[in-house]
Amino acid sequence: MKKTILGALLVFGIAFTFNISDCRAQGTDVNQLYGMLCALCHGAEGKPTEQGVQFGSPDFTDPAWQDSKTDADLIKSMTDGTDNQNYAPVRPFIQQMLGIDVDVKEFVPKVRSFKGK
Numbered sequence: 001m002k003k004t005i006l007g008a009l010l011v012f013g014i015a016f017t018f019n020i021s022d023c024r025a026q027g028t029d030v031n032q033l034y035g036m037l038c039a040l041c042h043g044a045e046g047k048p049t050e051q052g053v054q055f056g057s058p059d060f061t062d063p064a065w066q067d068s069k070t071d072a073d074l075i076k077s078m079t080d081g082t083d084n085q086n087y088a089p090v091r092p093f094i095q096q097m098l099g100i101d102v103d104v105k106e107f108v109p110k111v112r113s114f115k116g117k
Contacts, residue, residue: 030106033094038107046114055086060114071108078104 035044041052046060058065078090094102 030102030110033098033102034107034110037094037097038090045117046111047117056084057087060111061117063116066112066115071105071112074108074111075104078107 034042039049041049041055041057042060043049043052048055048057048059060066077087081087081089090107091102091104094100
């Protein structure tokens, strides 16, 4: 629980250093959102950061992990969460952080793009 709170505070602090209204006005894309919110744990290139390893983030570059997940599995985890208590589902998290609604299906190609890197 302590790790979750510390991680959330870190993410909130970083996200608010960006001008959120500019992000909305520019129509923030999946790559920007990934870089702002997801890469903190999942890494810019899909390999978990040190913090991500501590939180149990999967290695998106691992072909075995990629092959074990269907697109529907990815969408479900981004919408509803996983059994990892440190993970905040993407869709509600972005809604809370940026006040925008995101179709999480757009993140699937981003996650898939890391396979085998």
